[in-house]
Amino acid sequence: MRGADVITVQRRKNEDFECITADFSNTEEPESIIAEVIESKGRLDVLVNNAGMMMEAPVEEMSIEDWQSNLNVNLTAPFLMIRAALPYLRKTTGNIINTGPVEGIAANPHHAAYCATKAGIHGLTRSVAVDHGREGIRCNAVAPGWIDTELNQDFIDNSSDPDLFRRDIGRIHPVGRTGTPEEVAALVAFLAAEESGFITGQLYTVDGGRTTQLSLP
Template sequence: MVEKRFTNKIVVVTGATQGIGLACAERLHEEGATVCAIQRGQSNLFDSFKFDLSKEQDCSKSIDVIVKKYGRIDVLVNNAGIMKESSLMDTSLEDWNQTISVNLTAPFLLSKFAMPFLIESEGCIVNIGSIEGIGANPNHAAYCSSKAGLHGLTRSIAVDHGKDGVRCNAVAPGWIDTELNEDFINSMPDSDHFRKNIGSIHPLNRTGKTEEVASLVSWLASSESSFVTGQVYTIDGGRMAKISLPNL
């Protein structure tokens, strides 16, 4: 039986229709939370709120609507994100701004607008960063920058609002089996070969599951991590710990 650590808690999760966001929403709901899912499209899962998080007005209104309905916010999980494939030279300013807007500015705005209510509930924020905020894959200048910025924002919020009883942490997933990564694999010239061998870059010799990320997020959002703040937890099957060797 799953422990009900979030009974009577109002939890906001962005981008909860698929991938890591959906897994987090399902896990938190299973543990008793009332989950409010914010995303661009409509969802029949949980209590869904349709907003465009690339717009400041929508970020503000989404928080206002949730607080008006439930009277409080206990946890904010900033998960929604996008990733575009292009080299630095080929990245347009439009693509750069869109990536930064969704991946970094939206978490900043949602955290800002939710902060008065999180202070009231002595709640917490969990940001979904990436190992690409620590290292870099090719052709991800905008994405890497946005995730590194999100890690920095995490530490800043923790420092500024620890005195208010609000904690803020981030998780940095590595290669997780999501729709986004599956689309990337399918774009490869030899997708079957890539899919078969991607696990080998990890000491655990496999890729990760969304449920494994959700498990870490639920712990960080719970009172069991009450003395943890300002941290970025890597969850990558040991990939960042492994020094690569040439194929001999």
């Protein structure tokens, strides 16, 4: 898929790629997004579901409104994007790549809604792979760990001791550092390519070994 036309979908305009602005909390957006892509390009080969949100709160302190907001963006929106895309992916024997971070298989404190929705992404991935494999449609998931995104960098910069935080976050990874967006993108590009044509229904963890390493006693 190298050289593919890339269209991003997000709340703010993306100056690096062709972009559609949308709000994934609106359940009517996915169908119109796919329709706009088809009108512009005439086909759809790969769908990457990467949108997400997080609200921190223990279960007892999370409102039903906040729970539903997490569900809408993190799980319902990908479901609706897949549903809208399937008729066009069927024509191109295309494939789907979902982002379901490591908190879909493990948990940090006060992330009940986030963890639940990301675990749902993993289940959705397997189900779509099973249901649509015979149509030539593949579906896989990528589970990033701590990646040096702008959001995470801002989180570190706003901590009480950013240098200590960076040192500590590196130590919990066997590779001794956090990951880069380019490393995650490389795996997504591979899963989108024909070379991965016999891979479907799989979850690939990209976390520098963090979830593999046992804590010290």
